[in-house]
Amino acid sequence: MVENFIYYLGLVLVIIGAIMLANRLKVAYPIILVIAGLLISFIPGLPTIKIDPELIFIIFLPPLLYEAAFAVSWKEIWKMRRIITSFAFIVVFLTAISVAFIANSYIPGFSLALGFVLGGIVSPPDAVSAGAILKFVKVPKNLSTVLEGESLFNDASSLIIFRFAMVAVATGQFLWQDAIVSFGWMIFGGLGIGVALAYIFLKIGKIFPTDVNMDAILSLVAPYVMYIAAEEVHASGVLAVVSGGLFLSVRRHEIFKTSESRLKGSNVWESFVFLINGIVFLLIGLDLPEIMLGLQKEGISLSEAITYGLMITAVLIVVRLLASFGAVFTTLVMRNYINVADRSPGMKAPILMGWTGMRGVVSLAAALSIPVIMENGQPFPHRDLILFITFVVILVTLILQGLTLPTLIKKLNLSDSKDGYLSKEESEHFLRRGMRHVAINYLNENYRERRRENEYFNKMLDRWEQEDKEDSIHKMSDEGKKMYFEALEQQRIWLREENRRNINIDEEHIRHYLTRLDLEEERVRM
Structure with a gap:
């Protein structure tokens, strides 16, 4: 027990050291953390970190989504709402469909339902990775708003696909009429529950006297309450957290009533999210040896698994690039009929949007949440192969796109683009x-x-x-x-x-x- 505690303490120090190194090298820290976890995983004799799959979403997703929603500007999201919703929903659905059919066609034993499970896992780009990279370069505010806003809602759409696909794998059937009703409830129920609970937390702070510590603790508890409450009634916990976070973000001065609580609350959240992000990206690398053992049990060679992973990665990159240029074409057509935020999007912006497809936290959490044994007592088919493909997708997109994105942004020279804001x-x-x-x-x-x-x-x-x-x-x-x-x-x-x-x-x-x-x-x- 003591040895394990020392090991976990050592991992926290590794996280701090890796991020310090990333800042020194001016490289996005998720890249360094994944590589660090990968290197640590090959050290013999170290204990294996195991987390109950059912707890993955509950532990990591609510605070990360809440903090992201609290940090973005609702005013700017509303301004770019058309392009944000297109990437957060339409592009995610197209990506999941493309992955599903490619996996079903080229991976032996992969049913269409399993393909949608994989598509739901790998379809959403990671906000943390993109945000970490954009710290070192300047891009127009409109583009960064789209990236931030997309990341808030694409997690929800991808996890909805993932949930329906998991049901189809477990039951062997998919009823469209039931799916449509469930889909509507997940979206509108999640949004409603999130806003309702956020309003309750807001009123608690107004009615009852609170101090600085209480304000900080209530803000930490809020996303977990929103997520669990929505999931208990089969609504979208992700949308509940996002909608609740956005509702409170506009009213942050009412949640944190004094200057002291606002400053200390901000420091608490920065430290908390820093640690959670570090643990998740480190886990991506640390989990590889166990995944490779599972591949051996399935009888799939490492070269085959890598090939499948690279194939799915290529599909993700191509689909997002095509979707980005498709969005420009749609804007050029629709600007003749409606008022759009950017009437001359040009060709530089879609190249950048298409290349900002790094995968990370949500993909890992979804993959790890797949149960080893289904409710019918049967092992989940190709679970370890799905985990390995997810690992390859995360690793390749982080390294390939993550390391080249700053250079691409400088080459495109987007920093001088007009975005409608004062300097x-x-x-x-x-x-x-x-x-x-x-x-x-x-x-x-x-x-x-x-x-x-x-x-x-x-x-x-x-x-x-x-x-x-x-x-x-x-x-x-x-x-x-x-x-x-x-x-x-x-x-x-x-x-x-x-x-x-x-x-x-x-x-x-x-x-x-x-x-x-x-x-x-x-x-x-x-």
Whole structure:
């Protein structure tokens, strides 16, 4: 027991070291973690990590999806909703269908139902991998929004396919009329349950007194409650978490009511997601030896299994590239009839979208969740081959596409593309001026007489008006602090309203200034 604990502790240190190395090399950390796990797996005498397949989704998916939903901008997702839904649903379905028929045609003993199981597993690209790579390069905001938004919803569509295919494998039949009803309930039931539970968590925070620690704990519990509640009634737990996360993301100032809870909650989530992502990608490499043993039991040679894996990987890459150019063609046609976000998409964007198809967390979790024995007592057919193909797909897409994507982005020179947003410098100038005016007007309207009595406030307002440096905060009285915090709150309200009104302001810049206001408030409180 002690030895295993030391081993697990060592893996955490490996995760930290691998990510430090990735940052030093300017390489996406999922690539380094998978390779590290692969190398560790060949060290003899190390214990095998085994996780109950039924717990894979519950442990890893809810917090990762919730954090991703909380981080994206609903305003920007809505702006690019057509292309996001196309990639998240239509492209995923086309990919799963293509994989199913290719696997059924070329892999011996693979039924069409098994092909859809595999297609549901490998069809969704991984947001974590793409996000880690995009840290080192600049792309237009619209493209990064599409990638982030797609990743939120493609997990749900792929797992719906996976679930129906698993039922077909277990029962040997597929009833379309039942599937349509179940499909509708999974989507709308998941969305409704997620929003309803998010609303309940929001009200709990308003009705009952909470402190910083309670706010952080409630935010950690929320995605698990949403996911489990939806799955218990056979709705989509993924959509429940995504819809609930988006609902609360817009109302984050109501969930984390104070500047301290917002700052500490953000730090807690960053550390938690950092660890979970590291464990998952390390598991991808660590799981290879056990998968290879399963292949031997099935009587499938390693060369055959690698060939199948590379074949499915090629299908995924080709289908996504074709779908990306198909989306451009559709946009060029539909812009004559409806208003589209980008009226001249060009040829560079689909190349990038087509090449950002790295697979990762969701594919691994889905593959590992396949039961060894079905409910009828029979072993699940070709389980280890599906696991191995999934491993090859993840490894090849991470290394091939992950390592070449930064070079491709630089070659395409997309950073100069127009995306409808003000530049960073223009946004900063607009927001800083607006925040100053809001604070000055509020204080002049509510504390004009007090301002004359308080030397610090004269100097503080001069700083806002003339961009001078402020004097020591220790000169501020309790009354002065109260006035100052009220002014900061008015600036927060203005920033949130400006984010809703002004479609030309990138929400990332808004959030940056909201964080600065929280930091300023905590600095004054100390």
